[in-house]
Amino acid sequence: MVRxxxxxxxxxxxxxxxxxxxxxxxxxxxxxxxxxxxHNLDVRFDCLVTMEQSLVKYVVYFQIDEISNIEKLANELSxxxxxxxxKWGISKNASFQSYEFPLTFMGERAIITRATTFVDIxxxxxxxxxxxxxxxxxxxxxxxxxxxxxxxxATQLDKDNLIPTITNLFLVAGWGKLELDFDFDTLKGHIKVxxxxxxxxxxxxxxxxxxxxxxxxxxxxxxxxxxxxxxxxSVCKSTGNPHCEHSIYQAPDGNIEHLIRGELT
Amino acid sequence: MIKQPNAIVxxxxxxxxxxxxxxxxxxFYPRRDYAQxxxxxxxxxxxxxxxxxxxxxxxxxxQQYVDNTNIVITxxxxxxxxxxxxxxxxxxxxxxxxxxxxHTNRPLKGKFFYYSNFNVGEMQNKNSNLCDLTxxxxxxxxxxxxIGIKSSPPFDEWQVGKAMxxxxxxxxxxxxxxxxxxxxxxxxxNLNMAAGWSIDMDKHESKEITIYIGVSNNRRKIYKFLHNIxxxxxxxxxxxxxxxxxxxxxxxxxxxEFADNYKKFLIPYNRALLTLNLLNxxxxxxFIAAPEFDPGFERCGGYGYCWNxxxxxxxxxxxxxxxxxxxxxxxxxxKKTQMHDGSxxxxxxxxxDIAPSWCNFEYSTQIDETGTTLFAANEYIxxxxxxxxxxxxxxxxxxxxxxxEYLMKRxxxxxxxxxxxxxxxxxxxxxxxxxxxxxxxxxxxEIAFAQKEPGxxxxxxxxxxxxxxxxxxxxxxxxxxxxxxxxxxxxxxTVDASILGTIIPFKLLDPENELELNMIKSIIQTxxxxxxxxxxxxxxxxxxxxxxxxxxxxxxxxxxWLSKTLLYLAEYDKNAAPEYIDRxxxxxxxxxxxxxxxxxxxxxxxxxxGRPVWAIPLGWSTSLFIENMLLxxxxxxxxxxxxxx
Numbered sequence: 001m002v003r004x005x006x007x008x009x010x011x012x013x014x015x016x017x018x019x020x021x022x023x024x025x026x027x028x029x030x031x032x033x034x035x036x037x038x039h040n041l042d043v044r045f046d047c048l049v050t051m052e053q054s055l056v057k058y059v060v061y062f063q064i065d066e067i068s069n070i071e072k073l074a075n076e077l078s079x080x081x082x083x084x085x086x087k088w089g090i091s092k093n094a095s096f097q098s099y100e101f102p103l104t105f106m107g108e109r110a111i112i113t114r115a116t117t118f119v120d121i122x123x124x125x126x127x128x129x130x131x132x133x134x135x136x137x138x139x140x141x142x143x144x145x146x147x148x149x150x151x152x153x154a155t156q157l158d159k160d161n162l163i164p165t166i167t168n169l170f171l172v173a174g175w176g177k178l179e180l181d182f183d184f185d186t187l188k189g190h191i192k193v194x195x196x197x198x199x200x201x202x203x204x205x206x207x208x209x210x211x212x213x214x215x216x217x218x219x220x221x222x223x224x225x226x227x228x229x230x231x232x233x234s235v236c237k238s239t240g241n242p243h244c245e246h247s248i249y250q251a252p253d254g255n256i257e258h259l260i261r262g263e264l265t
Numbered sequence: 266m267i268k269q270p271n272a273i274v275x276x277x278x279x280x281x282x283x284x285x286x287x288x289x290x291x292x293f294y295p296r297r298d299y300a301q302x303x304x305x306x307x308x309x310x311x312x313x314x315x316x317x318x319x320x321x322x323x324x325x326x327x328q329q330y331v332d333n334t335n336i337v338i339t340x341x342x343x344x345x346x347x348x349x350x351x352x353x354x355x356x357x358x359x360x361x362x363x364x365x366x367x368h369t370n371r372p373l374k375g376k377f378f379y380y381s382n383f384n385v386g387e388m389q390n391k392n393s394n395l396c397d398l399t400x401x402x403x404x405x406x407x408x409x410x411x412i413g414i415k416s417s418p419p420f421d422e423w424q425v426g427k428a429m430x431x432x433x434x435x436x437x438x439x440x441x442x443x444x445x446x447x448x449x450x451x452x453x454x455n456l457n458m459a460a461g462w463s464i465d466m467d468k469h470e471s472k473e474i475t476i477y478i479g480v481s482n483n484r485r486k487i488y489k490f491l492h493n494i495x496x497x498x499x500x501x502x503x504x505x506x507x508x509x510x511x512x513x514x515x516x517x518x519x520x521x522e523f524a525d526n527y528k529k530f531l532i533p534y535n536r537a538l539l540t541l542n543l544l545n546x547x548x549x550x551x552f553i554a555a556p557e558f559d560p561g562f563e564r565c566g567g568y569g570y571c572w573n574x575x576x577x578x579x580x581x582x583x584x585x586x587x588x589x590x591x592x593x594x595x596x597x598x599x600k601k602t603q604m605h606d607g608s609x610x611x612x613x614x615x616x617x618d619i620a621p622s623w624c625n626f627e628y629s630t631q632i633d634e635t636g637t638t639l640f641a642a643n644e645y646i647x648x649x650x651x652x653x654x655x656x657x658x659x660x661x662x663x664x665x666x667x668x669x670e671y672l673m674k675r676x677x678x679x680x681x682x683x684x685x686x687x688x689x690x691x692x693x694x695x696x697x698x699x700x701x702x703x704x705x706x707x708x709x710x711e712i713a714f715a716q717k718e719p720g721x722x723x724x725x726x727x728x729x730x731x732x733x734x735x736x737x738x739x740x741x742x743x744x745x746x747x748x749x750x751x752x753x754x755x756x757x758x759t760v761d762a763s764i765l766g767t768i769i770p771f772k773l774l775d776p777e778n779e780l781e782l783n784m785i786k787s788i789i790q791t792x793x794x795x796x797x798x799x800x801x802x803x804x805x806x807x808x809x810x811x812x813x814x815x816x817x818x819x820x821x822x823x824x825x826w827l828s829k830t831l832l833y834l835a836e837y838d839k840n841a842a843p844e845y846i847d848r849x850x851x852x853x854x855x856x857x858x859x860x861x862x863x864x865x866x867x868x869x870x871x872x873x874x875g876r877p878v879w880a881i882p883l884g885w886s887t888s889l890f891i892e893n894m895l896l897x898x899x900x901x902x903x904x905x906x907x908x909x910x
Contacts, residue, residue, distance in 0.1 A: 130389070130390065131390070131429050131430070131455060133431065134429045134430045134431050134455075135429060137431045137433070138429065138433060141433055211431070214431075215431075215433075218433070228433075228434040230431075230434075232431070251432075251434045
């Protein structure tokens, strides 16, 4: 995701220029980088995207004070043997810029949202709906199952790589840092969430607030392990603890209300 | 959540609304307005390792009624599988029959599931559900509300579980995803349930599964109904129900004849009658404006209540169509619901309790509802004779007296005191409301004379004339139409199609008076010029200029109101009659194009897509269609008999 969006903190005195080049291969990038360095261009962001038939798209953003020379620079670059196509433009007063729209993440349309925005939605749900924790748990459950399904398509996802996969996923998504202690034989364990984006942003609460994340763990583990797994948050940062912690284990059998509730507590 | 129906079925106690693909969106029992027991109720197929919901985008669907009945057939097709659903409610018991016929052009192995998320008693929580294996029934209940599901053949597997809970693995919806159900026996809370049947069909094979959904305020009755019903074949139930509705349509013995070129209107005319039957509460006599589809008042104030404005028009249409019993019962209900000051409230629950309202004050009441009720009562009286007329006059007299005195109090200046308009949006003094008061007082005066009360009769008649005179003086514009009204002490020049009320039904303007005939023509011309929108190839009529309610679409109500006015005018302006009739027919055709696929009249037609939107079916639109048909038929009969036109 990081490669697909870059934030530029607006400086009204400089111009933000972007170049989008189609080059013959990744090696050709070196020549272009040299050219940009020779012209003392302040490169802020660049990335390579592989295209069909070994072609590569190279996108570069740089800041300059004077824009009058840009067309000349672009014309020079387009004469390179390795450059198949070139587009360029100036992002006036842009504070952030995505070179591609729409954003994608895990193979699907993605958006970027601040934790506050997400947590505001949770707060509204808690304030105006009954069974808000169940609703958020089920939403997380679906999200966790779908994420595991996505990774399973890309690679064999099993007990060998479940923990690093979900740990990295949380880190990349900015949701929190995970420390897992899980026994695959007994299907029981604990997940510590350090700096959970929900607990950090929500503020102080009397009861644990990360039911969405509990649901997400339940969905992810259930999908990978092929049995119904249940996670519940036993300790939450929002209630004054240094971190959040979720217990996770196989969902109990049986359906007698007090029995199930008893096993969950 | 807003779910607009495409079809409805029901009987005297149960009203069911459903979407285009046979998914249930409303299950109202014991009244049409309360309680609504269903969140979701529909089938899905599990095959090729996946669950496919029959209301999914991948299923192509058609939906229509069996002619002249309240029986709906929905057909669905996808990947060589064809499913038809025949839906109806039995005439004499509150049980819905859902007959699924599956035909496959490919080998089909998997499961057929019937899934329901009931909020029994309109309660999302605190429900209980269970599977009674002895009787092979699924039951859900809250307090004295009970719903039961039985099937033929009996289901092979089931799940009753929690629809919304962290104990997600009991959730029947999620449980179906692996193609097998857990067979829990009972649960409590916010619940759902599913029943499953194994299917193993060869190419070109067919299978039939019939679901019976019963509802009652008594658990034993559910058992009795469902047991008795499952003893009889679905075919027999179908025939019995079909016969019931056909006989109901034949009962008046005065179906319009419809000349050859109007024969196409017979089926929609019957559909309209059958629809109104299902909007009526036979016990109370009241009507819902439309089955509720926005219970959370997310985009409007809701429609599942009784307005005197709408219901008065509905009972007059039904009376004209040969069903006077509805009017009799409705006016009895009016007598019961009249306020102490003689007026009627904005809207009511069907049992007569006042409904949620934004018109609780004198300045926000809707005086036209009182005017309309008195007007309609007199129209009904005019259809009576002999002893039944005398009885009804005696029965309704005090109600009329109180209503007329209320109108007198609110019209000391001739035009009425500020109140809310018929669109429930503006405060002020309105042309439409004045016309309804004029008609209400005139009607009350006629009733007073009939009751040998000439003093009151004269007084009310004089006031009605004063209302007319002041309306003409204050609201008629030299541009050739009535202003919408006076809002914030200023004349509001907006063209509002409700000024048609001065012509039809309230007859403030008299077409036999040449001057007023010209005013009528000018009003019609102005409305056509200012409020027409071309949708589906011809023009429909909007409510008023710059209307922003639900995108400012053209309304079936206003379009059929205008066509009715044109037909009415055809009787007075004989030279222009053929042209008026042609124009009316264009509007009628437009309205028919805007119905749902099974033929239900909505309130509006989407100006971008041409599809029916909002309040489906709307009683007011439906009754206007009936009145148009009766007028058309009357004109045609006169033509044949060389009378008049």
